[in-house]
Amino acid sequence: MRLFLRQLTLSCKSEQENLVFTGFDYYYGQMGAGKSTIARLIDFCLGGSLEYTPALQQEFVAATLEVEIEGKSLRLTRNS
Numbered sequence: 001m002r003l004f005l006r007q008l009t010l011s012c013k014s015e016q017e018n019l020v021f022t023g024f025d026y027y028y029g030q031m032g033a034g035k036s037t038i039a040r041l042i043d044f045c046l047g048g049s050l051e052y053t054p055a056l057q058q059e060f061v062a063a064t065l066e067v068e069i070e071g072k073s074l075r076l077t078r079n080s
Contacts, residue, residue, distance in 0.1 A: 006066040006073070008041060012059040041065075045076045056080075 005021040019038065027035045037053065044050040045065035052060070064077040 002070055004068040005042065006068055008038065009064040010041060011061040011063070013061060014059065045078055
């Protein structure tokens with residue numbers, strides 16, 4: 001099965017953030033910058049549980065993951 005991540009949209013109380021995925025992506029930064037939160041939100045959209053960090057507890061509303069599976073587009077949304 002071919003699965004491609006296309007976009008992760010994080011809806012917060014004050015704004016909305018979009019992460020567009022390309023053929024190869026990597027994230028780097030200092031501790032606490034949110035790198036692990038990206039992976040946790042992808043897992044959450046795919047049905048996993050979400051560990052609420054203090055930042056997520058204060059601002060998180062919903063997450064939407066857009067994927068392509070075997071050439072078909074799918075949008076998965078989960079609310080906090």
